[in-house]
Amino acid sequence: MKAGSKYIHAGTVPDPSTGAIMTPIYQTSTYVQSAPGQHKGFEYARSQNPTRKALEDALAVIENGKYGLAFSSGVAATDAVIKLLSPGDEVIAGNDMYGGTYRLFTKIFEKFGIKFLYVNMSDAASIEHYITNNTKLIWIETPTNPLMNITDIEAVATIAKKVGALLCVDNTFASPYLQNPLDLGADLVMHSSTKYLGGHSDVIQGALVMNDADVREKLYFIQKSCGAVPGPMDCFLVLRGIKTLHVRMQRHCENGEKIAHFLRNHSAVAQVFWCGFEDHPGYAVAKKQMRGFGGMMSFTLKDDSDANARRVLSSTHLFALAESLGGVESLINHPASMTHASIPREERIKNGLTDSLIRLSVGIEDVDDLIEDLNRAIG
Numbered sequence: 001m002k003a004g005s006k007y008i009h010a011g012t013v014p015d016p017s018t019g020a021i022m023t024p025i026y027q028t029s030t031y032v033q034s035a036p037g038q039h040k041g042f043e044y045a046r047s048q049n050p051t052r053k054a055l056e057d058a059l060a061v062i063e064n065g066k067y068g069l070a071f072s073s074g075v076a077a078t079d080a081v082i083k084l085l086s087p088g089d090e091v092i093a094g095n096d097m098y099g100g101t102y103r104l105f106t107k108i109f110e111k112f113g114i115k116f117l118y119v120n121m122s123d124a125a126s127i128e129h130y131i132t133n134n135t136k137l138i139w140i141e142t143p144t145n146p147l148m149n150i151t152d153i154e155a156v157a158t159i160a161k162k163v164g165a166l167l168c169v170d171n172t173f174a175s176p177y178l179q180n181p182l183d184l185g186a187d188l189v190m191h192s193s194t195k196y197l198g199g200h201s202d203v204i205q206g207a208l209v210m211n212d213a214d215v216r217e218k219l220y221f222i223q224k225s226c227g228a229v230p231g232p233m234d235c236f237l238v239l240r241g242i243k244t245l246h247v248r249m250q251r252h253c254e255n256g257e258k259i260a261h262f263l264r265n266h267s268a269v270a271q272v273f274w275c276g277f278e279d280h281p282g283y284a285v286a287k288k289q290m291r292g293f294g295g296m297m298s299f300t301l302k303d304d305s306d307a308n309a310r311r312v313l314s315s316t317h318l319f320a321l322a323e324s325l326g327g328v329e330s331l332i333n334h335p336a337s338m339t340h341a342s343i344p345r346e347e348r349i350k351n352g353l354t355d356s357l358i359r360l361s362v363g364i365e366d367v368d369d370l371i372e373d374l375n376r377a378i379g
């Protein structure tokens with residue numbers, strides 16, 4: 001099936017009891033058994049739920065994987081992956097990634113004896129210097145949040161395979177419409193389904209997709225033992241969101257391209273971070289592994305003061321000042337004080353995330369209105 005048909009039909013069959021075309025929201029905590037141990041595959045809703053199962057099957061289909069698992073948030077999905085590890089294990093992670101992932105690694109898991117090394121992943125070969133016998137996981141985000149750096153997934157997968165480490169790719173920014181990491185050799189794909197998969201800013205959820213049955217069993221065990229499962233209503237919302245992913249992503253890409261060029265040509269804008277520019281350092285890799293460049297971008301102003309950035313951030317009308325991304329409505333964000341505030345300032349600045357950086361999640365409104373809104377705000 002081609003992408004458009006896949007997104008609409010993935011994982012869903014008419015409900016066997018009624019023929020309902022939409023997967024019902026099975027709002028139940030448990031399932032009646034005819035005799036002890038005799039049930040229809042569903043025992044207790046932390047372990048299994050039919051709405052979640054339909055979503056998990058859909059997640060596998062849209063990421064070209066065998067197994068999907070849904071979690072109560074993106075960070076809960078990341079948390080489950082790290083729980084595959086043991087004290088003494090090492091993780092190589094990008095030095096430019098979502099602040100909440102960094103916080104989870106440094107503030108929660110380091111104290112349990114897992115070591116994290118933060119590396120510039122733009123040059124895949126440089127990762128080899130950080131590999132030790134204890135390297136068990138490589139964690140990448142590409143494009144990165146918020147600087148839109150690109151990592152060559154295939155090249156990192158080759159390194160990971162050589163040393164027997166798992167490679168997990170946070171595919172939130174690209175979405176499965178633009179990039180499928182499993183096809184490029186990754187072992188695991190992680191999503192904050194809160195973003196493009198849900199697509200309507202009305203749900204918090206996470207996902208993992210994989211091919212290996214053993215890894216799936218371990219992660220399923222973690223999912224049911226730790227209990228960070230999404231409710232059936234939220235699973236329904238993400239299932240519904242997936243049905244229009246291709247249509248929304250096409251428009252996110254079109255609008256993103258126009259806005260990136262508008263910003264680049266604006267006399268008050270200093271630098272625009274968007275991986276679709278031919279002179280972006282990751283352009284060749286992005287072109288190779290992505291089917292488009294998406295609607296996420298960041299920019300800095302020539303008047304690089306915090307006050308000027310804050311003025312712009314507070315002056316848009318269509319772009320709402322809010323955390324999150326990937327919804328139909330456009331959002332504007334200040335990573336230094338919002339999404340990435342949990343990263344120490346020196347660490348942020350060292351990796352290029354300046355105090356005045358502004359991040360946009362370009363939505364699917366009329367692009368002329370969006371440009372006018374930004375033009376007025378930037379001044």
Ligand SMILES: Cc1ncc(COP(=O)(O)O)c(C=O)c1O
Nearest residue numbers: 073074075098145172192194205
């Ligand atoms: C790239 C990326 N990964 C993971 C997450 C965490 O997802 P959630 O907020 O659904 O827990 C986010 C949230 O912003 C994100 O942007």
